[in-house]
Amino acid sequence: VAEKQYLITPGPTPVPPEVAAAIAQPVVHHRSPDFKALLSDVLAGLQRVFATQNPVLLMTASGTAAMESAVVNLLGRGERAVVASAGNFGERWAAIAEAHEVEVVHLRGEWGERLDPDTIATAVGGCGARVVFVTHSETSTGVVNDVQAIAAALRPAGAMLVVDAVSSLGGIPLMTDLWGVDVVVAGSQKALMTPPGLAFASISERARAAAAGGGQGRFYLDWEAGLRAQEKGQTAFTPAVGLVQGLAAALELIERRGIDRIWAHNRRLAQAAREGVRALGLELFSPDDDSSAMVTAVRMPDGLDGQEVYARLRDRYHVVLAGGQGPLRGQIMRIGHMGDMDEFAIVTALAGLGLALHELGYGGASPGAGAARAVEVFASAEAP
Numbered sequence: 501v502a503e504k505q506y507l508i509t510p511g512p513t514p515v516p517p518e519v520a521a522a523i524a525q526p527v528v529h530h531r532s533p534d535f536k537a538l539l540s541d542v543l544a545g546l547q548r549v550f551a552t553q554n555p556v557l558l559m560t561a562s563g564t565a566a567m568e569s570a571v572v573n574l575l576g577r578g579e580r581a582v583v584a585s586a587g588n589f590g591e592r593w594a595a596i597a598e599a600h601e602v603e604v605v606h607l608r609g610e611w612g613e614r615l616d617p618d619t620i621a622t623a624v625g626g627c628g629a630r631v632v633f634v635t636h637s638e639t640s641t642g643v644v645n646d647v648q649a650i651a652a653a654l655r656p657a658g659a660m661l662v663v664d665a666v667s668s669l670g671g672i673p674l675m676t677d678l679w680g681v682d683v684v685v686a687g688s689q690k691a692l693m694t695p696p697g698l699a700f701a702s703i704s705e706r707a708r709a710a711a712a713g714g715g716q717g718r719f720y721l722d723w724e725a726g727l728r729a730q731e732k733g734q735t736a737f738t739p740a741v742g743l744v745q746g747l748a749a750a751l752e753l754i755e756r757r758g759i760d761r762i763w764a765h766n767r768r769l770a771q772a773a774r775e776g777v778r779a780l781g782l783e784l785f786s787p788d789d790d791s792s793a794m795v796t797a798v799r800m801p802d803g804l805d806g807q808e809v810y811a812r813l814r815d816r817y818h819v820v821l822a823g824g825q826g827p828l829r830g831q832i833m834r835i836g837h838m839g840d841m842d843e844f845a846i847v848t849a850l851a852g853l854g855l856a857l858h859e860l861g862y863g864g865a866s867p868g869a870g871a872a873r874a875v876e877v878f879a880s881a882e883a884p
């Protein structure tokens with residue numbers, strides 16, 4: 501049953517009306533000239549958002565499939581790779597690689613910490629791995645890793661860098677070519693404001709060459725087959741045509757708003773979220789600075805179960821935030837502010853959080869203090 505919801509999660513994110521309307525258009529045939537034109541527009545738009553001249557492969561799948569595609573195209577069984585992780589999605593890189601019998605050298609950081617570029621470079625030098633997997637925005641903790649510094653640290657060793665940007669691409673700066681990132685994977689349902697179902701991988705020349713001459717068994721996720729089809733203006737298999745139509749509208753929206761302004765907008769929302777959280781007398785789990793602009797993670801007060809707060813928000817107020825994952829389950833609450841979010845999403849999240857906590861017996865601050873503080877932040881700085 502369709503019910504009103506305030507979706508303020510780190511994905512899927514709300515779909516703008518323009519995108520929903522584009523998806524509702526009649527389906528065009530995927531081998532028709534109309535689709536060819538649509539695909540060509542979308543691929544060019546994606547290249548601009550990825551900040552790359554490399555081809556971006558479009559897959560009909562969730563973001564994890566794009567991650568898996570990187571593993572099976574770049575690594576054979578028994579080959580060695582480095583995974584640097586400090587959260588749930590970093591763990592996923594290791595799990596995928598291990599499922600494909602890649603020998604994983606796993607550098608595990610504390611959840612909530614940033615990855616250290618030098619540690620990664622040293623490990624790569626020590627084990628001779630050709631491929632390194634990291635996460636840009638670690639959605640489970642709110643931490644954004646310094647991909648630029650990691651890429652720079654890896655340059656002397658010549659290892660390829662693969663970045664999971666599922667929850668960051670389009671929301672915060674990620675300069676694929678300038679920073680020298682070989683493979684960036686992303687999905688449609690977060691900062692790209694399109695429903696779940698499309699995944700992307702930008703593939704550098706050397707990554708494409710490595711995939712053509714190596715990797716392991718794959719069919720649907722075979723990069724070379726996909727890229728060759730795209731070079732002919734097609735997709736290798738029937739794509740989610742409706743979602744591609746929606747994505748075209750979303751990319752147009754991004755272009756119209758301007759990517760720089762979107763980045764600044766997200767930083768401002770994150771700042772208001774952080775200040776609101778503190779005004780509620782709560783502690784931040786995610787870093788208290790501008791680097792963390794996609795997800796704000798809030799520690800739940802002692803004695804309160806985050807899952808209960810989550811359920812109260814959802815059932816009583818139709819405000820959908822995200823709880824903690826893995827070891828953080830019950831301990832944190834995550835406010836997603838990527839995609840088509842505005843000031844009122846933040847005010848709503850903070851007001852809902854204040855009310856739910858109050859009802860569950862929290863007496864740390866007045867229930868409206870967070871929302872009020874966010875409004876003040878918005879009033880004090882002009883919108884970008």
Ligand SMILES: *Cc1c(COP(=O)(O)O)cnc(C)c1O
Nearest residue numbers: 562563564589637639666667687
């Ligand atoms: C959401 C997310 C994914 C997973 O994407 P799915 O579309 O659920 O497969 C991967 N990595 C990060 C960082 C994410 O935020």
